[in-house]
Amino acid sequence: MPIPNPIGIQTRVLYLPEIGHFVILGTAGSGKTTLAILRAAYLAKTHCRSNEKVLLVTFNRTLVTYLQTLGEQGIRNLDIWNYHKFARGYLSRRNKMGWNEIASSGAKIRFINEALENVRKIYPDNSTLERPAEVFVEEIHWLQKTGITSLKEYEAVERIGRAGTWIARANRKYFYYVFNEYMRLRGQSGLRYDFEDLAGYVDEEFESDTSPRYYRHIIIDEGQDFSPAMLRSLAKAIPTDGSITYFGDVAQQIYGSRVSWRTAGLNNPQIYRFAQNYRNTKEIAALGLAISEQPFFPEDTDLVEPSFPRASGPKPALISFSSEEEELDYYIANVIIPNRTRTIVILVRSVETVDYIINKIRQKRITPQKLSKEMSVWNSRPGVSVGTYHSAKGLEFDTVILPFCTANRLPSPERVTALDNFEEALNEEVKLLYVGVTRAKSELYISYTGEVTVLLPTDPELYQM
C-alpha cells in the first residue's frame, strides 16, 4: 500500500526536532497513522546512532499488524509493537518478568469476585459491597490505570472522566479493601501483574533504571487510549536527548479518560492539530461530526473540529430490518457478493457476534478476515473483514457495515452494568460508534432490528433511508 506524501502541517510534523515531546491531535482520517509511520522511519534513518532504535507503539494489536504491513519493512532499527509487548520485553530484560506472570482478564475477574466475597464476610451489612461485581472490576481497572497506590490518594483524588460522583467519597474505602484483597489473592497464586497495572510497574522500574535507554525515539499512535501510567513509562523509556511524538484523537478515546499532559509525563509539549479529513467522503464525515455533536458526546477542549473533505459519495444508509438474520442475509447478498473488488468490513460490539457472522459468511463459501489480536498477517487485498469496533481502531475500508445498531445492543448492556450508570455508558459507547463510522472511505451501511440505538443522530437528512 503506498504511503501518501505529507502536505502542509503534516510535513512540519514529520520534520519536528529530534529532541523533546510533541503532541499531534487530529480528527479521524487526518493522517495521524500515516505521519506516525513516516516520522518513525525518518527518525530511525537520520537520528539514531548505530546501537539506537525507534519504537512505534500503539494500543491495538490489530493495528500493529496493519502498521507492520504499511510500515517500511527494511528499517532494521524500527520496532512496531503494542504497549504490552514493549512492557513485557522491558521487564524481562530487567529480570522482573518470568514465564506466565500476567493474570489473564478472566483470572482477574475471578480473583475480584473472590475478593469481593471475602470482604463482604468482614462487612456483612455494608450496602456498598452489595453493588454488582462488575462495578468493582471497573473501579479496580480505573485505580490501576490511574496509578493510585494508597487509600489516602484514592480518597483525595478528583474523578476525571466520570459522569458523576457515583461512588461517594466515604465509600471509596470499601472498593479499596476489595482491591487490596484482589492483590493478595493474585500474588498468592504467583501472578505478579495484570494488563492494567503492568504499566505502573514499568514506570516504577524506569525510575530506578540508570542504564542506557534501548529506544532513542518513541512514536505513539492512537495515544488517546494510553493510560497515564503507560504514557509516563514511555516518557521515561527514552534518554533526555531523545523524543516522544504522540498522535491522538480524543473523539476516538474508547479505553480511558483524559489526563493532563503533565500527569502523562509529557513536559510542556508543543501541540499541533490536524483538521483535514483525507479519508471519509463529505457525507460520511457529516455523520461523524453529527455523532460528536450530540449532547452525551463528552466535551473536550482537545477535540479537533474537522475541515470537511472534498470528495462526495452516497449518504450513509440507515436500514430497518425485522430480524438480525435478515440484516446479515441482506449484506451478504447485496453488498459483499457483488463487490469483490472493494475492501469491506462488518463491525459489531461484541467478540461473540464476530464469530457468528464469520460462520454465516463462510456458508456462502467466502472466507472473511477476522480482525483480532491474534492476527499476524494483514491482508490488504479486496475482500471482507469482520471485527469489533475496538479492533477496527486506526484501520480503514472502502465500505463499512454496522449491523445490530439496535437499542438493546448499543450501548452494550454489559457496559451499562459495569459502569452502573446509563449516561456514562452513552458517553463511552458513542465514541465507539464514532470510530466505526469514521472507518469508511466511501460507503457506509447502518442497520437495526426493532428500535434504533439512541447513539445515532436523528436528523433524517444525514441518511438515505
Ligand SMILES: Nc1ncnc2c1ncn2[C@@H]1O[C@H](COP(=O)(O)OP(=O)(O)OP(=O)(O)O)[C@@H](O)[C@H]1O
Ligand atoms: N497528505 C495526504 N494526501 C492524501 N491522502 C492522505 C494524506 N494524508 C493521509 N492520507 C490518507 O488518508 C487516510 C487516513 O489517514 P490515516 O489513517 O493516517 O489517518 P488517522 O488520522 O490515523 O485516522 P484515524 O485516527 O481515524 O484512524 C489514509 O488513506 C491516508 O493514506
